[in-house]
Amino acid sequence: MTTTAAMWEARAADGRAADLAAWVRGTALPALRGSAGLVRTELFGAPGDRVLLITWWAGERPVPVADPPAELLGRPVHRWSFTSEHVE
Template sequence: MTVAAMWEARAADGRGVELAAWVREVALPALRGSAGLVRTELFGAPGDRVLLITWWTGEPLPVAEPPADLLGRPAHRWSFISEHVE
């Protein structure tokens, strides 16, 4: 079973680059080497939004909380089970 864990946050105004850097420099290193972690992918979007998708074989580990001053609102989290891949 493969689980995709999605973590999405809107940065405080104008701080999207900083939030993405925090994910690369803090959140991702904390996950690397974790049992079951298959892949990670980081995205940016308009409106200073940052999306991290991690793929796991088994239960995903949570992404750490970023510093509150980087956030425009609390991060959202969802997990999905893979149903079909081509």
């Protein structure tokens, strides 16, 4: 079976990184829970007020993460999907 990692990355509006991360925890993640194929989620913070969510899926069709409210964003959300090539 294919494993797909879906990456969702956003830069928060100035000073709003904590609010953006809270939105992911309180809105985006609950919306994904129970989705068919969801294996794992991981939330990261990064310099530059960036918030990164990686979701792992069994199969090739991850459920997309919604866009947060515009006032939390410093720029549009970026999204990428990857399929697993090798695991050790």
